[in-house]
Structure formats: structure tokens, C-alpha cells
Amino acid sequence: MGNGVRIPWAPVNPGESCPARVIHSTLSSSVSQLALRYNIPPPPGFSTFSISAEARGLCNVTDKKTLKVLFTVSYNGKREETNMVIVNVKLLSGFSPDKRSLENLQRAPLVKRVDTEDGHVIVYIDGLRRLLPMNYSFNIIEDVNVRNLKPAVVKIYDYYQTSEHAESEYSSPCHEPEEVNKV
Structure with a gap:
């Protein structure tokens, strides 16, 4: 030139x-x-992270329902350990997090911080080890009885490399029969 x-x-x-x-x-x-750097997409069906979630609880109580949200996260990438990872758990409509259970979640292995924000529980996890699933949980309490409750989304992503992510959803185990939901 x-x-x-x-x-x-x-x-x-x-x-x-x-x-x-x-x-x-x-x-x-x-x-x-x-x-x-070349941007080579991962093979179809591959995800750097995996996440699964479910809610458990007793549905026949007349008082406010308390459900336990359980989620399992794992890292499947090339590194031995991740950077900071964010797990964003959307709460089911009509539910709020139980403060005491969030304090217990804060003390769980690898958890550095737990925040609540606009119907979400945000968990900061530091250093997920490769191919080592980690299980976490917290309770949610029903504030308002919501009919036709839709599933809630849970997402996991690397704080520094947001292209590395996965998502799943969970539902309430307490399904009302269709005739109850008709207005």
C-alpha cells in the first residue's frame, strides 16, 4: 500500500x-x-449451558400455596470452569419469592449474589465446573390466585460472553380443571 x-x-x-x-x-x-476471530457457530443441538427447572408443592391447601422452585445448571463448554454465570428465574404469575429461602440460596455453593427484580430472581454463580451439574432451589408464595397459569422461563448465560446461554421453563404443579377456569 x-x-x-x-x-x-x-x-x-x-x-x-x-x-x-x-x-x-x-x-x-x-x-x-x-x-x-472467526465466528463459527456451534453444531446444531449443542448448548454451552444446560438448565432445567420444576416447581413442586402441595396443591390442595386452602391457604396460600408455597411452591419450591428447583433448578439444575451445568456447563458443557470447552473451558474447565466458567466466568460469572447469571441465572434469571422468572416467577410464576401471582407468586413472590420467600425471603428466608433466598437467604439460604445465597449461602449455596458457588452462589455469589441473589437479587430480586420485577418478578425475577437473579442468581450470580461464580465458576461452574465443566460437566458438573449444580442443584439450587428457593420457595415462592402465592400472593394472588391466577387462573390459566402459564409456564415461567429460566435462563442461564455467561456474564462476559452472553452468546453462551440456555433456557428452559417450569410450570405450577397445581393445574385447575378447565371447567373451573371458564368465566
Whole structure:
């Protein structure tokens, strides 16, 4: 190239970074560096994380229902251990989290922090080990009886690499018969 600009080029193997320097010499000089990475999607059906969730509880109580939300997370990627991982658990409509059970969740292995925000429980997990499933749980309490309750979504993702993610959903074990739900 003209004007003293020199850009080295070399083929790169997929998944490797490609450092390059651009050196421009004139009356003043500057050095720039960039990294190029190929974006190779994972094979179909592969997910870096897996997550499953379910709710359990007694449905025949006349008082407010208390359900236990259980979720299992695991890391299936190439590294031995993850960065910070976020698990975002949407609460079932009409339910709120039990504060005492959230305090217990905060003390669970690898959990660094637990927040509640607009109908979600957000769990910060540090350092999931590769292929080692971890089980967590907390309780939710029914505030309002909601008919035709829809499933709630749970998501897991790497805080620093949000493209690494998975999601699932859970439902209430307390299903009302259809004739009860008709208005």
C-alpha cells in the first residue's frame, strides 16, 4: 500500500485470534493493533449451558400455596470452569419469592449474589465446573390466585460472553380443571 502503510496478512485457523499491526510512518507515527476471530457457530443441538427447572408443592391447601422452585445448571463448554454465570428465574404469575429461602440460596455453593427484580430472581454463580451439574432451589408464595397459569422461563448465560446461554421453563404443579377456569 502507499503512504508507508504496511498491513501484514496471514491465514488463520478457525478459533484462533489473528494479531495484526498497522504501522504508518510519516512526520508522526502511530501503532494500531487488532484481533480477528472467526465466528463459527456451534453444531446444531449443542448448548454451552444446560438448565432445567420444576416447581413442586402441595396443591390442595386452602391457604396460600408455597411452591419450591428447583433448578439444575451445568456447563458443557470447552473451558474447565466458567466466568460469572447469571441465572434469571422468572416467577410464576401471582407468586413472590420467600425471603428466608433466598437467604439460604445465597449461602449455596458457588452462589455469589441473589437479587430480586420485577418478578425475577437473579442468581450470580461464580465458576461452574465443566460437566458438573449444580442443584439450587428457593420457595415462592402465592400472593394472588391466577387462573390459566402459564409456564415461567429460566435462563442461564455467561456474564462476559452472553452468546453462551440456555433456557428452559417450569410450570405450577397445581393445574385447575378447565371447567373451573371458564368465566
